[in-house]
Amino acid sequence: MKPFFKTNSGELYLGDSENLLQGSVGEKLKGKVNLIMTSPPFPLNQKKSYGNKTGETYKDWFVSLAPVFAELLAPDGSIVIEIGNAWESERPVQSLLPLRCLLDFAEHPDAGLRLCQESICYNPARLPSPAQWVTIDRVRMTDSYTHVWWLSKSDNPKADNRRALRPYSASMERLLKRQSYNAGKRPSEHVVSATGFLTDHGGSIAHNLFEIEPIHPGDEPRLPNAFRIANTGSSDAFSKACRREGITPHPARMPEGLVSFYTELLTEPGDLILDPFAGSCTTGSVAERLGRHWVGIEIQESFAQQARLRFEDAIAPTKKSAIK
Template identity: 90%
Template sequence: MKSFFNTKLGKLYLGESESLLRGSVGKSLKGKVNLIMTSPPFPLNQKKSYGNKVGELYKDWFVSLAPVFADLLAPDGSIVIEIGNAWESERPVQSLLPLRCLLDFAEHPDAGLRLCQESVCYNPARLPSPAQWVTINRVRMTDSYTHVWWLAKSDYPKADNRRALRPYSASMERLLKRQSYNAGKRPSEHVLSETSFLTDHGGSIAQNLFEIEPIHPGDEPRLPNAFRIANTRSSDAFSQACRREGITPHPARMPEGLVSFYTELLTEPGDLILDPFAGSCTTGAVAEHLGRRWVGIEIQESYANQAKLRFEDVLKPKKASTIK
């Protein structure tokens, strides 16, 4: 099948993901994908412009993808899925649907997957939702996070947290400089030796709570776990390009920082990354920037056209050279 557009390292296909992955595109990728990084349509109660199923139909559809994705993975490959919460229709009750999706997806008998780790992507600047119960009736708190599920076919997929370290905090920098700290027994009964924290590893190991803004006022954000969506998303290069072209950008774009973190953690340059629900192709753009090969699939042509804006430099026609 011909791709919608190509770059130096990747290609975007236009079409229905399931059909393409069960057809020629899937055959070409079978056993070769190092990372499936995606944010599928969330299990919402209302239809969105980017398309989404609801209720049991959503669960059945989502779970059916497990063996398809597993078949594409390299033996040490990973699947990372960002997915939001769901609420029962017209009730101030959170739905168990996302959790049931996770359990049935991970335990699909034909997929052989396991959950390596769950993370939370927290955004304190999200608009109060669900609005009926948060801002009108005022009986619930703002839903301010999404789940990030990391699954694999092996207990030991390719992963190295040294590739995705956070910069040390200011206090840790001072500790490394003075080469001393309060060693000994802690209230938790852990015993810290006098040398446990004196080695400079180039940064600290990332936590599985990804902050979009600092939780504590005055704290310095420490990338890669501080994803600055709230303050920069409307002014990033992609958003500026959309405004220039008079285009309304995809309303549910995956955070670039989230993609960058898992790309660094789970792959190496030259590895292959797939996003079967590419949208405006955040995954592909990050992969291209970090030197990974990539494949994206998007069903809506308007969003596929938007994706080209992320690759303006590499897709720009080259001027013919003039020989003097």
């Protein structure tokens, strides 16, 4: 099967990901993918333009992907899935469906996966939802985060948190400058050594909380333990290109900062990244920028056409495949 388009580092296929990954595309990828980075359709009760299933149908579909994905992974590869919450239809009750999806996906007998870590992607600027229960009846809080699940076939997949450090806080910068701090025993009974925090590692180890925030000069993060991600969805080059072409962009794009973080944490230059629900190809564009090979699959041609805008300077006829 020929790609819908390709660049020097990657290729996007148009079609149903399940069929393609269990067919010719999957055969080429088998055992070679270092990272599957994706945000599949969420299990929402309201139908969206990008397509989504609900209830048990959604769970069965989602869980069936586990052995398909596992077969594509390199022995030390990882799967990272971003997924939102779900609510019971016409009830102010949060659905357990996403949690059941995680459990059955991770424990699928034919996949051999384990959950390495869960993270939270928090967006304080998210519109109040579910609207009926939050802004009308005023009986619930705004649903403002998505889950990020990192799974692998091994207890020790390729990973190095030194490649994805967050900037030091101002207080840590001052500590490194003066080379002293309050060492000794804490109320928690942990003992802080006198020299353990004096080495400048270029940044601090990321926490598993991501905060999507507009970035303004001098602005302090609301949550000091968050890994801060710029929310530039309406002003980035892709959005500007969509406005120029009179195109309505994909409504559920994954944050570029989230993709960048896991790309640097879990892969190295030259590695292969797959997004089986590519949408407007955020994963592919980040992979291209960071020197990784990539493969994307998108079922809707209108979104695949949008994706071209991310690679206007990179799309070229090339004899070199992203799949080595």
